[in-house]
Amino acid sequence: MNEWVKEIVNQMQLNLNVLAPLSGLPDGAPTKALIENSFELLRAEDWTTCRRCCEHALTICWEQLHHGEWKLVNVAWRSAYEMSALIKVMCFLVSEELREALKLVDLALMIGAQTFSTHLHQLALCIHDLLPPFPAPRHNIATINDNIVVKIQHPMPIVDCPSLQWFHDECIQKEQAVIIKHLIDDWKAMHHWNTATYLTRICGWRTVPVETGRSYSSADVGSRLMVLGEYINSVFDGECDSYLAQHTLFDQIEPLKSDIEIPIYCMLNANDDDEDGDDIRINAWLGPEGTISPLHVDEPHNILCQVVGRKYIRIYHRKWTPNMYPHSSGALSNTSQVDAENPDLQRFPLFAQAEYTEHILSPGEALYIPPMHWHYVRALDQSFSVSFWWQ
């Protein structure tokens, strides 16, 4: 293990601009000096002092990153967090604290500035391999609730993997939500993601954020970090009360990314400079039966692919926005106050006039949602979906 540490320290040293991203830190902030010191102490193999020094830097960065709006945070704090975390990971490795090291690698991947993501991904893979197999749940296969029957009155159009031209003309241009069959038949995920042991073998010891509460717009919403294997086991065992929702899991856990493929349709209308698909945001949605994503809109185009379990979905065209009663506050201004399946028509009378289409999205199906179209989603089973957002 010390060999890896040496190798990574050498790589960091070789990267001459390593400290350059930190130049954006405010003048007088002690963080840059703390990180420089930690790096010197790391090279000198003075692990105890190094650890104290980078912990101090990490605490300062964490505080800076957790006040105010995330998108307004100075990116130099994310670089500083990533750098201090990487140094502390080295200290953990030297003392063989593997789980602590892996958790910090994950935090750095999630909130760092991605200057060292190659190192972090490599570390995550190696550390995960060194840890013992993740304990298996009682139920290895995802459960389908045969007893749930939802009557569909306003079906969505369904197409069978159309040509790019057809998709462009009929869906993108005409802003038509549509169910696409056979788009994801070849994904490895279709064969593997309904077993807990497969998922935990690849990423059981990783750390992820999960949402708690009835839905993200309810008063009891919260979030916490969880070991992914514990989360997966709680879902498969039917004991889960949270939702791994809208998380860029595949940027964090690379081995899972090779189980999916970016749908070809995401090329259409995409930014012309985006040859490698970097501007496509891929989100994971993994959770128990009953998760609810309240009626809301997103700005990007979206293809929501269903891998495991079924979801009841409703779509309202964006022309119905005046009937949707969005929340007035900033973060929820894209979300309706109306409970789509049980609307309070006394409070929200115009909602009754809005027309919708609906579908039970089943494994292997994908749904195209045009920009700013209202969508409501309720999981009927334990479920794993992947969404692709592009502008």
Ligand SMILES: O=C(O)CCC(=O)C(=O)O
């Ligand atoms: O699957 C869900 O719960 C919500 C999906 C969604 O809202 C989206 O992909 O934008």
